[in-house]
Amino acid sequence: MTHHDSPVDLEAIRSALAEDDEPSWEPGETSMTRMSDQDVTMRLGVPLPDPGELAQLDRKAAKVRAFAAAPSAGDATALPAKHDLRNIGGANYAGAIRNQGSCGSCVAFGSVAVMEGTARYSRRTPGLNVDLSEAHLFYGHGAGHGVTCQTGWLPKPALAECASKGITYEANWPYTSGNTNGGSAPANWESHRGKATGSVDLTSKVADIKQHLVNTGPVTACFIVYNDFFGYTSGVYKHVSGAQAGGHCVAIVGYDDSQGAWICKNSWGTGWGMNGFFLIKYGECYIDTWQNVAVSGVNLRTWTGNVKVLGAYASGHQRNGWVYMENTGWLLVGGTTDTAHTALFADLLNAKEENAFVGAYNDDGKITQLYAY
Amino acid sequence: MSTKTNPRSAEAPEAPPAPRTEQPQELTAEQLQLLASTGEVSATGAGEGEAPAMAPPGSAAGLSASAAGATISGQKINALWADQTNRNSWAHLETAGWKRLSPLSDSGSTNMTLLAGHARATGHAPYANEDPAGTIAYMYVW
Numbered sequence: 001m002t003h004h005d006s007p008v009d010l011e012a013i014r015s016a017l018a019e020d021d022e023p024s025w026e027p028g029e030t031s032m033t034r035m036s037d038q039d040v041t042m043r044l045g046v047p048l049p050d051p052g053e054l055a056q057l058d059r060k061a062a063k064v065r066a067f068a069a070a071p072s073a074g075d076a077t078a079l080p081a082k083h084d085l086r087n088i089g090g091a092n093y094a095g096a097i098r099n100q101g102s103c104g105s106c107v108a109f110g111s112v113a114v115m116e117g118t119a120r121y122s123r124r125t126p127g128l129n130v131d132l133s134e135a136h137l138f139y140g141h142g143a144g145h146g147v148t149c150q151t152g153w154l155p156k157p158a159l160a161e162c163a164s165k166g167i168t169y170e171a172n173w174p175y176t177s178g179n180t181n182g183g184s185a186p187a188n189w190e191s192h193r194g195k196a197t198g199s200v201d202l203t204s205k206v207a208d209i210k211q212h213l214v215n216t217g218p219v220t221a222c223f224i225v226y227n228d229f230f231g232y233t234s235g236v237y238k239h240v241s242g243a244q245a246g247g248h249c250v251a252i253v254g255y256d257d258s259q260g261a262w263i264c265k266n267s268w269g270t271g272w273g274m275n276g277f278f279l280i281k282y283g284e285c286y287i288d289t290w291q292n293v294a295v296s297g298v299n300l301r302t303w304t305g306n307v308k309v310l311g312a313y314a315s316g317h318q319r320n321g322w323v324y325m326e327n328t329g330w331l332l333v334g335g336t337t338d339t340a341h342t343a344l345f346a347d348l349l350n351a352k353e354e355n356a357f358v359g360a361y362n363d364d365g366k367i368t369q370l371y372a373y
Numbered sequence: 374m375s376t377k378t379n380p381r382s383a384e385a386p387e388a389p390p391a392p393r394t395e396q397p398q399e400l401t402a403e404q405l406q407l408l409a410s411t412g413e414v415s416a417t418g419a420g421e422g423e424a425p426a427m428a429p430p431g432s433a434a435g436l437s438a439s440a441a442g443a444t445i446s447g448q449k450i451n452a453l454w455a456d457q458t459n460r461n462s463w464a465h466l467e468t469a470g471w472k473r474l475s476p477l478s479d480s481g482s483t484n485m486t487l488l489a490g491h492a493r494a495t496g497h498a499p500y501a502n503e504d505p506a507g508t509i510a511y512m513y514v515w
Contacts, residue, residue, distance in 0.1 A: 124428060312491065313425035314484035315511035316475025321484040322425050324515075330425050338480040345484055349491045 002029060005036040007227040007245060016228070016241035024259075024281070025235030031271030032230035040230055043268060044246030045104025045152030046222045049290070057286045060204045065283035067206065068260050079210050084254035084263055085117060085218060086277070091126040093117055094218070094253040097276030098134070099269035101177030103149035106249040108138035109267035110220045111158040111293075113251035115167070115194055118217030119298035123329035129305060130298075131170040132194045139179040141165060149178055155220035155249055155293045159199040162295065166195030169302065192302050195364075196295035203292045206282065210255055212294050218251040219294040221264065223285040232272070236261040236279040252292070253277075262287060299364040304328050306359055309352035314345070321345035323367070325358065334368040347372050397454035397463045397471045427500065427513050442510055445469050445501040450493045455486065464489040464509065466501070473508045488512055 002008065010027050017023040032040050049057060085093040095116050100109050112134045119130045133140075138147065141161040147153045161167075168189035174181060202208045202219055209219050227242030236259050254263035261279040264287075270276045280287050304325055311324030319341040321333040333348065335341025344367060351358045351372040360370040445466060452465035460476035462485065474485035492499045492514045504510040 310429055311425075311427075311513060311515045312488055313427070313511065313513050314481070314488045315423060316477030316481035316485060316508070317423050318478035319480045319484075320423055321480075321488075324425070324429060332424070338483070341480050342483050342487070346487055349487055353491055353495055 002033045003036050005038075006033050006230075007037045007040060007242070008033045008231045009227070009242065010231050013228045013231055013241045020240055025237050025279075026233045027228065027231040028233040030231060030233060030273070031269055039102060041246055042102045042104060042149070043100060043106065044225055044248045045100075045106040045149075046154060046247030046249050046291075047152055048224070048244075048247050057289055060289035061283045061286055063283075064204070064206055064288055065281075068282040079207070079214060081257045082255065083210070083214050084256070085121060085213065086253060086263070088121075091124075093121040093126050094265055094277075095120070097265065097270050098175075098267050100134075100175075100267045103138075103177040104152040105134060105138045105149060105175075105177075106267055107153040107155050107158050107220075108134040108142065110249040110251045110265075111155050111162060112137060112167070113253070113265050113267075114155075114159065114218045114220055114294055115162055115196060115298055117251065117253060118196075118295050119194060119300060121217040122297050125327055125329045127327035128329070129327065130194060130300065133168050133170045133173040133175065133185075135170075135173045135175040135179060135183050136167045136185050136189070137161065139183070140173070140185050141167070152247070155222065155291050156199070156201065159196060159220070159293050159295055162194075163196040163199045166190070166193040166299075168193045190301070193300075195299045195301075197297035197299060198295065200294050200296055201292070202294055204289045205292070206288055209252065209288060209292055209294075213252065213254060216296065217294065218253045218265070219292050220249060221252050221262070221287045221292055222247055222249050222290040223280070223287040224248075226285070230272075232278055234274050236281055238281045238284050249291075252287075301363055302361075304358070304360045304362055306357040308355060309348050309358055312345075312349055312352060321348075323348045323352070325360065328362065330365075331360065331362055332366045334363070334366045344370060395456065395458050395461055396473070397465070399470065400452055400465060425511075425513065430515055441502070442505065443503045445472075445499075445503055445509075447498050449496055449498045450489050453486075453489060453493060462486040462489070464493075467498075469503075472501075472503065474512075475504070475508050475510050485509065485512060488514055 013027040112132050115132055116130050120128045142153055168185055169192050172186050172189055173183045212219055225245045225248045226239045227245050251265045252262045253265045260282050264278050266276055307326040309323050310326055313322040322330050324330050333345045335344050356372050358372050360367045448467040450464045454463040460482035462474045462482055463471050465471050476482050497514050500513040502510045
């Protein structure tokens with residue numbers, strides 16, 4: 001049942017879609033239509049652009065829409081017509097849907113989805129255990145920028161923090177709306193963290209966003225939320241009805257040229273949209289022209305957990321033994337001396353031969369300590 | 374007998390090919406008979422440079438790069454040889470024969486030796502790259 005104070009008018013949306021030449025999405029009751037106006041607005045954590053910036057965004061978005069509609073749109077590059085990080089040869093790199101709750105922390109969720117998705121996809125390891133802390137990014141690093149649940153944030157500074165400082169794992173600082181669990185980063189958080197190798201601004205560069213999705217991982221997106229968006233259940237969203245509610249941030253996890261749409265991961269739980277995901281038309285609501293930021297890679301510091309050694313590599317170069325570990329990918333074998341390096345490599349090869357479990361400390365891609373059992 | 378730096382072929386029925394200095398001899402028919410042969414071979418690509426780039430065989434999303442040198446794949450390592458000379462470790466591939474493992478560094482030569490031993494022990498054919506000098510520059514074993 002729709003909340004009595006909901007800003008969503010499902011009948012008005014249905015009428016607007018019925019009058020549309022190409023109705024592309026289905027409205028209905030969602031977890032968001034069952035909330036009050038105040039509660040849904042609380043979940044929109046991107047400050048709206050000022051009028052000057054808005055006019056600029058309008059011009060850029062019009063360009064994107066015109067380009068997307070042009071018959072030659074797909075010819076420019078050798079990009080595939082569809083790429084969906086939820087299903088690459090049966091593997092899901094997009095990760096599970098989260099719920100930000102009643103806090104304007106969407107930027108942390110969109111940014112961490114980029115970090116986690118990139119960590120998995122850039123290694124081509126869908127099973128990589130990489131649940132990073134939205135709380136650390138938002139209530140920790142964000143607080144240093146004056147960020148609160150009320151102010152919201154932007155993905156560019158958020159991912160810059162991920163590149164300059166990194167963020168710890170969710171287990172070290174679990175997320176609660178408003179940080180009501182009183183969490184903070186443990187003193188040794190830097191030994192258990194993900195850190196971007198660099199951030200890259202792809203705003204308004206549609207082909208580059210697609211290329212990044214194909215090569216590296218997800219990309220953030222900010223967009224204007226109108227009230228009809230809360231009632232989205234499936235299809236390709238475009239704004240048809242309702243007033244502007246605020247600014248929001250999500251992660252783009254794919255695209256589909258045949259539908260002219262981005263595939264996005266939201267942070268409103270699985271009771272909204274298509275189990276938490278949605279499609280939105282290219283050029284719609286500034287989705288691809290406002291703040292599309294990504295990371296070039298993600299270094300991790302953590303124990304691998306109990307995994308098998310699946311492959312090994314060596315060249316004649318000094319201390320250049322590598323192992324491919326289950327759900328982890330290639331790791332350089334460490335060692336501060338030749339003997340230490342050889343000892344680690346020998347233990348790893350022995351574990352591989354015996355199909356034994358290994359627990360290794362991964363220090364930004366290098367094994368510095370290991371157990372084999 | 375001199376301290377010749379070649380692997381011996383005990384009771385060789387025929388005269389072995391004249392050995393070159395610090396290099397293993399051809400395996401004899403008898404030695405070849407002693408070699409076991411099991412296991413499947415699968416390799417889809419090779420890395421280049423110092424870091425590996427090959428994806429596990431059969432993985433959904435391939436991370437592979439083309440090999441710069443000559444690729445040797447699908448051949449098991451069925452014998453090893455080393456002597457007292459520095460960084461002078463060799464592996465015998467099924468049809469390519471004896472190949473010296475890259476002598477670029479101490480730890481590199483040791484790593485390659487360990488890896489060749491692992492390949493021989495498991496019967497998994499390596500995906501190897503032979504450089505223009507005829508040595509194995511790098512090697513993957515899955």
